[in-house]
Amino acid sequence: SALPGLLARAPKAELHMHIEGSLEPELSFQLAARHGITLPYASVEALREAMDFEDLQSFLNLYYACADVLRTEDDFFELGWAYFQRAAADGIVHAEIFFDPQTHTARGVPMGAVILGLHRASEQARRQLGLSSSLILCFLRHLSEEEALQTLEAALPYREFFIGVGLDSAERDHPPAKFERVFAWARTLGLHVVAHAGEEGPAAYVEQALDLLHAERIDHGVRSIDSPALMQRLAHEGVPLTVCPLSNLKLCVVPDLAEHPLPQLLAAGLRVTINSDDPAYFGGYLLDNFRALFDALPQWGAAEAYALLRNSLQASFVAPEQKVAWM
Ligand code: ADE
Numbered sequence: 001s002a003l004p005g006l007l008a009r010a011p012k013a014e015l016h017m018h019i020e021g022s023l024e025p026e027l028s029f030q031l032a033a034r035h036g037i038t039l040p041y042a043s044v045e046a047l048r049e050a051m052d053f054e055d056l057q058s059f060l061n062l063y064y065a066c067a068d069v070l071r072t073e074d075d076f077f078e079l080g081w082a083y084f085q086r087a088a089a090d091g092i093v094h095a096e097i098f099f100d101p102q103t104h105t106a107r108g109v110p111m112g113a114v115i116l117g118l119h120r121a122s123e124q125a126r127r128q129l130g131l132s133s134s135l136i137l138c139f140l141r142h143l144s145e146e147e148a149l150q151t152l153e154a155a156l157p158y159r160e161f162f163i164g165v166g167l168d169s170a171e172r173d174h175p176p177a178k179f180e181r182v183f184a185w186a187r188t189l190g191l192h193v194v195a196h197a198g199e200e201g202p203a204a205y206v207e208q209a210l211d212l213l214h215a216e217r218i219d220h221g222v223r224s225i226d227s228p229a230l231m232q233r234l235a236h237e238g239v240p241l242t243v244c245p246l247s248n249l250k251l252c253v254v255p256d257l258a259e260h261p262l263p264q265l266l267a268a269g270l271r272v273t274i275n276s277d278d279p280a281y282f283g284g285y286l287l288d289n290f291r292a293l294f295d296a297l298p299q300w301g302a303a304e305a306y307a308l309l310r311n312s313l314q315a316s317f318v319a320p321e322q323k324v325a326w327m
């Protein structure tokens with residue numbers, strides 16, 4: 001099946017995109033030159049060739065290495081602004097963006113440089129592109145809960161600039177249960193809560209994210225397919241899943257897009273959305289994900305396309321009136 005042409009311009013939201021994962025090799029080399037940093041790759045082409053992953057960890061190694069070029073508030077502004085321009089070109093009207101402060105504060109970058117740089121890009125996108133956006137602060141799950149608590153505390157002076165917290169990085173052996181206290185604190189601060197679960201980890205981690213963290217959305221969640229009881233629960237409770245097809249393909253979560261569980265998830269009544277995760281690393285932005293998916297799934301047509309778009313707007317954290325205005 002072909003992606004209906006109208007879909008390209010239809011209003012859509014992106015709810016699962018790590019801003020550090022939108023760092024294109026060209027910008028990496030520009031920022032490295034600006035700061036006198038030598039990247040462990042000879043050229044943009046050599047860095048692109050290194051984007052051949054066997055699992056989540058092999059990707060994370062490169063992703064954290066490249067993030068080293070992000071040093072100043074202006075760097076974060078440029079990173080954000082580059083993404084917003086691409087997002088607007090894909091018909092994205094609203095984006096809820098993840099950032100990983102610990103990747104930067106651990107290198108001595110001030111929390112304020114990260115958040116204020118991204119916030120400035122977000123404001124410019126609203127004014128110049130008509131694209132609204134919000135920031136979601138993610139805790140790195142391979143680090144301790146103590147470090148997550150310290151990170152949330154360090155971000156409190158900037159509380160007005162982010163709307164929620166999330167949980168990302170290496171999933172295996174780092175269950176949601178490890179972060180119960182920091183998520184409870186975030187909820188008392190009025191923050192939204194989401195969590196990566198069921199990407200490489202088991203369906204039981206999705207259940208923990210719901211029961212222990214009270215996650216309002218599950219990022220990825222594709223391993224829910226292994227548990228009929230969980231599938232029923234997700235459908236019944238209307239929990240959105242932010243699924244990332246090209247990411248799943250590149251990180252070998254699925255062998256082929258034609259074998260992606262998305263058709264079963266959608267048919268079972270789950271509120272699935274399509275997202276790009278780390279577009280600079282996985283071969284494409286949001287429309288590229290839609291195109292690749294629809295090319296691989298001949299049984300899908302306009303009905304599925306519109307259901308996925310409607311879900312993305314519906315599952316966002318914007319006010320109900322704004323959702324009505326979009327639809
Ligand atoms: N950080 C950036 N992308 C991620 C992903 N797909 N899973 C876990 N952590 C991430």
Ligand code: ZN
Nearest residue numbers: 018168219277
């Ligand atoms: Zn992700």
